[in-house]
Amino acid sequence: MMNSAVRIRGLRVVRGPVTVLDDFDLDIRAGSLTGLLGPSGSGKSTLMRAVVGVQKVAGGTVDVLGRPAGDKSLRDRVAYVTQAPSIYADLTVRQNLRYYARVLGAPMSDVDRAIEQVDLGSRADHLVGRLSGGQESRVSLATALLGTPEVLVLDEPTVGLDPVLRVQLWELFNRLAQDGVTLLVSSHVMDEAERCERLILLREGRLLADDTLPALLARTGAADAEGAFLELVEKAEQEVAS
Numbered sequence: 001m002m003n004s005a006v007r008i009r010g011l012r013v014v015r016g017p018v019t020v021l022d023d024f025d026l027d028i029r030a031g032s033l034t035g036l037l038g039p040s041g042s043g044k045s046t047l048m049r050a051v052v053g054v055q056k057v058a059g060g061t062v063d064v065l066g067r068p069a070g071d072k073s074l075r076d077r078v079a080y081v082t083q084a085p086s087i088y089a090d091l092t093v094r095q096n097l098r099y100y101a102r103v104l105g106a107p108m109s110d111v112d113r114a115i116e117q118v119d120l121g122s123r124a125d126h127l128v129g130r131l132s133g134g135q136e137s138r139v140s141l142a143t144a145l146l147g148t149p150e151v152l153v154l155d156e157p158t159v160g161l162d163p164v165l166r167v168q169l170w171e172l173f174n175r176l177a178q179d180g181v182t183l184l185v186s187s188h189v190m191d192e193a194e195r196c197e198r199l200i201l202l203r204e205g206r207l208l209a210d211d212t213l214p215a216l217l218a219r220t221g222a223a224d225a226e227g228a229f230l231e232l233v234e235k236a237e238q239e240v241a242s
């Protein structure tokens, strides 16, 4: 049996007038790097919110590390970075991280390690308010690396980053997974699929595919993730029409 870090069964989420997820099942293996891909509005953030336990759900179960999502015992075992950075513009990078380390009860020695991991060593004493958007989102990411979270849920962490930095971050995610961390990382950039061990393709709250990139390409005959996605969308639409 798979050693699941995340186990979702029959999840139903309704936001306003929209049923975003319905009868949704998913297992994420412990120590894996899973890419959650799909167009804007497909339900990626909603799914991530459910995994970290901040989303009101209308039905089904979400278990993380064997506990219900959002359970108190998961507080320092699961880290979540949203698209909106929750860091202080009037503090330096290091001051922000020291603050979060204190809040989380993480050792102060984690601060410099996390700053190095996101490649912000040369900016450690700069005010966050004076950083670029990409640098700012890396400070957010660094806060999630404090302590030793077993599950990292990252909502579009590479948005606004240049290609070199994006590659570096995906390398970091892969290294963390090799060290046993379970990562769920969303993106609407299909070519990021190449960097994940496993892909989840979402469209309108439906799981279009849950596979490795090579398997997905073989199955669809497409040359890349974007082509595979379009192929699967077309197939799904034909099924609905027939």
Ligand SMILES: Nc1ncnc2c1ncn2[C@@H]1O[C@H](COP(=O)(O)OP(=O)(O)OP(=O)(O)O)[C@@H](O)[C@H]1O
Pocket: 015, 016, 017, 018, 020, 038, 039, 040, 041, 042, 043, 044, 045, 046, 047, 188
């Ligand atoms: N606060 C909200 N109230 C009502 N509906 C919402 C709310 N937030 C999101 N939705 C709806 O839920 C659906 C899924 O949104 P979600 O943010 O999960 O998508 P996403 O794939 O993460 O998109 P993006 O890449 O743009 O962040 C969309 O139809 C959206 O309009």
